[in-house]
Amino acid sequence: MKIPLSWLREYVDFDDTPEGLADKLTFAGVEVEGLATVGGGVEGVVVGEVTAIEKHPNADKLVLCRVNHGAAGEPWVVCGAPNAVVGGKYPFAPLGVVLPCGITIEKRKVRGTASEGMLCAEDELGISDDHTGLMELDARWAPGTALAEVMGPPETVLDVEITPDRPDCLCLVGLAREVAALYGTRLKMPANDAAESATPVETATSVKVEDLVDCPRYTARILRDVKVGPSPDWMKRRLEAAGIRAINNIVDITNYVMLETGQPLHAFDQKLLEGGRIVVRHPAPGEKIVTLDGVDRELTPEMLVIADAAKPMAVAGVMGGEFSGIGDDTTEVLLESASFRPVAIRDTSKKLELMSESAYRFIRGVDPELAEMASRRAAGLMVELASAKLLAGVVDVRGEPRKPWTVTCRPRRLATLLGMAPTAEEIAKIFESLELKVLSCTPELIEVEVPTFRGDLTREADLIEEYARLHLKNLPPVRSKATVVPDADDKPAQAQQRLREVLAGLGLQQIMNYSFLDRDLLDLFNREGAAGRVELANPLTADHTVLRDSLLPQMVETIGLNVSRQVAQAALFETGRIFRLDGEGHPIECDQVAVGLLGPVGRTGMDRFGPVGEEDMFLWIKGLWEQLATALKLRDASLRPADRPWSQPGRGMEVAVAGVAVGWLGLLRPDIAKEWRIHEPLGLFEAAVQPLVKDVGAMQELTPPPSYPSIRRDAALIVDGSVRHEQVLEIARRAAPPELEKIELFDIYQGKNLGDGRKSLAYAFTYRSPTGTLTDEAANEFQGRINAALKEQLPAEIREG
Amino acid sequence: MNLQDIENGTARALAELAAAEDLKALEALRVRYIGRNGLLPKLMQGLKDVPAADKPAMGQALNRFKTAVTDAVAGRKAALEAAARDARTGSLDISLPGRWARQGRLHPIQQLIDRTTDIFRRMGFTVANGPDIETEYYNFDALNTPPDHVSRDLADTFYLPGGLLLRTQTSAVQARYMETRQPPVRIVCPGRCYRRDTTDATHSANFHQIEGLYVDEAVSLADLKSDLDHFARELMGPGVRTRFRTHFFPFTEPSVEVDFSCHMCGGGGCRVCKQSGWIEIMGAGMVDPNVFAQVGYDPEAVTGYAFGMGIERLAMILFGIDDIRRLYENDGRYLAQF
C-alpha cells in the first residue's frame, strides 16, 4: 500500500525523517518496502497551450504544434502524441531544460523539421510510467505557469506491507494510529460532520438485506443535485500518489475516504436503480452481470449481489456493474457503505478471478462499526466538493452491533514470555497509546477494553505481542539455555549424513532434482509403475504433474544435460524421497539413494582417454556398490542377477540386504540412453536408504593384525570362455584348507595362442596360519589340492607361478 | 690437534664429498674419513692425549664431524644414484598433471543444511524428521492457521488426491514431534517444502527449509534472540549481529522476522545487502498457546520458541548465487565449484 507522507501528516504529528519513520514502522510490524519521492525535478517546465496544429510534412504519425508558453514567441514543436488538440494545455519543456528522465531539451530536427522544445508525457516527467499520451493539464492554468506550481510540492511516498492480522492498518487513519503510538503523539480523526437537508432519506430509498450473515451491515445515504466534475488538484494528487487514478469527484471521494478510513464505499446513480431501492441478495440461478471492467460474468447462488428492485447492480464488495456507475450526467447518488463476511468475498473474488481494492479490504476484514462514520465523512466531502444536498439521516440495516470486549494481561506472564520485566504501569501505558482502554491495572493483572477495529486482539498472548513489538530493540542479552534432552535421538539423521559423506568420499558429486516431474519420463524407465504413482491434484506446469517414484529418470536426464553441454563424464549421486501408492491407494514415501556413472570415471590420468566398454562400466557401478556396502559396514548385503525395465538384459543385478531386495544396479538400456544422445555405457544404482544405513555406528568384531607371515601361490587357469569367476571361487573355496586367506584375480587374457573360445584367468592365493609360520611344503600341498579340484571340475589347464 | 683443525677438516671433507663424481670415488672418500681405518678412529684415539679440560669440547667436535660426513655421504650417494637412473630411463617430468582418484562433493544446498544443523547440534538440538506428504491438520490446523487463511489457497499449496498436500513449510514437523513426547523439546528439522510458485530467479516450487523448535519451562523471546545471535556468529562470522522486526505468522506470537547484519560489509551497506547493512534470514517467534493446546501441552506450564529459514536463500547469500534455478540444474562444472 502506498502512503503519501503529507497526507499521513494530516492525521498525526511526528518529528522525524521519512527514513526514521520507515525504520520505526518496520520494527513495529508495518514493513516499509520502499521510500520514493514523486514530483519535483521539473524546474523550467511550464504550462504550454497548443495554439495551432499542422501536419508534419514528412511523417504521418507526427504533427507540428505551436505552443504558447507565456513567453515571447510561440515555438513550433514536433509531437507524436495522439491526444494533442488545439486549446489543450500540456507540460512544455523549453530549450535547455533537463527532464527527470535525463533528457536535455535541445533544438533539433525531427524528420527534417525543426522542433524547439517538447510537450511531455507523464513518464518523461517522472510522475508515472504512463506514455500513452501527453499529460493533460486543467484549463484554468495560464500558459507559462511553472509546472511545479501545478503539481504541488514533491511528495514522499512510503510503500508499506500490511500483515494479514492487521486489516486496521490498511488505511491512513490506521497507520496514523500506529505512528501516534510510536511517537507518543495523538491521532487526529478527519472531520465527519455533514450538513443535512430536511428531507429524510427514507422518503427516497429503502434497503433490504436478505442474508445478514454474509452482509452484517448495509448503510445508504442519498445525495441530490450532485454536480459531477473533476476533483480538486489536492485530492487528485493524493489519489495518484497512492496509486489510484482520479476519475471524477464522486468516485474520487469514495476512493479517498476508503484510503483514509479503510471502509470501501460505492456510489450508485440513484436514477439508474429500478425502484430507487437496494436489495442485498444471492443471485438467482443463471443471473449475470457486466462488471465495470466490461466483462460479462456468470453469477452463482452462493455469491452476493447488490441489486435494485429487478437486477444485480454490483457484485457485493468486489466490483460495481457497468451500468450502475456515476457518469457526467448523474445528479442523484446513493452512497453505499457496508460490510461483508470476509470468506464470502474471498470465495466470490476467487471464483470470478476478480480482485479490487475493496475486495482486498473486505477479505482481510473491515470493522462493521466503521460503516456509518465513513459514509458520513464521504457525504460531507460530496456536499463540499460536488455541491450536493444530503438527505437527512441514514438507512442502516444491520445485525447485532459489535461491542468492545475485555482482555486481561498478567505482567508476570509477559515477563516470562519476553524475558523483559516492565512494571504494570509501563505496560498499561503502551496499551493506552494504542487506544486500548485500561479498565484496571494492578501488579498482577491489567484489564483492557479492546476497540472493535482491533479484531486481532482477543487473548493475553495478543496483548503481550503489542508490548513486544514496540520493544524489540530492548531485548536483554541472556545466556543460552542450551540443554541436553535425554531421550532425543539424533542417530537416524547421522546415519543418513554418513551415507552422503561416503558417496562423496568415493568421488561422487551430489545433485538435487525436483520431487515432481513429467509422467512420460517415469514411464520411459518403468511403464508398469504408472498405476502406483502419486499425482498432483493442482499441478502448476505440464512438466511437473506427478511425484517421482524413482530417482533414476532425473539422474539420467541430468547426465544427458551435462552431455549436451560437452561434459562427457559424470559420477553423480542423489539422495531424495520417492513416492508411490500403497495397496490401499494411500501415498507413502521413502528415502532413496541413486548413483549414475558415465565416461571413464573409474580411471585416472591418461587412461581416461581410452574407450569405456560395457565390462568397465558394469564393474565400476558394481565396485562402487561394494565399496559403499563396506564403508557402511553392511554385513548381510548380497547381489544376484536380475533385470529391471530400464536395464540392459543380462547386465542388471538386484541388491539385497538380509535377503530382502532393496535396490538394483546395472547398465541403462541403450534405447533409453539414446533419448539424450548418450551412446556410451551408463551405469546406474538405486536403493532404499534405511536398509543401507542400518549398521552405521553398530559394534563390530575386530580381527587383530595377523602374527605370522603369509605365503602366496599363483595359478593361471586356461579355461573355456564361458567359465565365470564365481565358479572358480566356489570350487577353490570348497577344496581349500582353513589356511586359505584370500583369492585375488589379477589378470584376464584372451589370445590366439590359447585356442578358440578359451581364456586365461590368473589368480593369487594367499595362505596363512594363525598358529605358526607356514612352510613352503605346506603351501604347495594346499595349492595342489585346489589346482586338482579346478582341473577336474571346471575343467582347467593350470600353469602354476 | 686443536678445535680449529677439526673444523677446517670437516669443511674440506664436505667439499670433497660434494665433488665426488661417481659411487666409487664416494666410497673411497667415505673409507678415508670415517672408515674403520680412516681419519675419524685415529682422531678418537688421539683424544686420550688431550688435556682433561678440553676433552668434552673436542669430543663434541669429533661427533659433529662424524655426523656431517655420514650425512654428506648418504646425500651424495642418493644424488649419484638418481642421476644414474635418469641416465638410463630419462628424467621424471615433474611438470606433468597430478593424478589421484576423483573428488566428490556435496551439493551446495546439502552443504548448508549440514553446516546449519551442525551448529544447532552443538547447541543441544537434535535433528528430527517428517514426511513431505502432509495432512491439512499438521500443515495448517495444528499450526493455528484458520481454514480461511490466505496461505491455504489452492494457489499456494500443491494438493494430492484424498485431501493430502505437499508440506508448504517444515513447521509441519512441530506438532508431529510434540505429540509423541513431553517437554523439553529441542529439535531442528531440515527438509524439502513445496509451494505453487512460478519458478524464476528467486523462486522455486520445490525448496528446502530448516525449522527449529525449543519448548521448556520459561523459554523467552530473549532466549530466542541470544540463541540466534550465536547461530549468526557461527554461520557468518564473529562480528555478525541479529535484529528482530515484528511480523505475522499464525503459529507464533509474537512473531518476528530476523535480519543478520551483512557479513560482506559489516553493516555499512553493499551490493549483497542492497545497501541496507542487513539481510533478512528467517522467521521466528514464540510458539502460540493454541499450538501447545493442540498437542496437549499446558501453555501455562511451558513456553517455547520456533524459527524457520529457507536454505536456497541462504545459499544464494553465502555463495553469491545469482539464480536459484542453477541449484537444480546440476551442471557438473557449476557444482564442482562448491
Ligand SMILES: [Zn+2]
Ligand atoms: Zn552489505
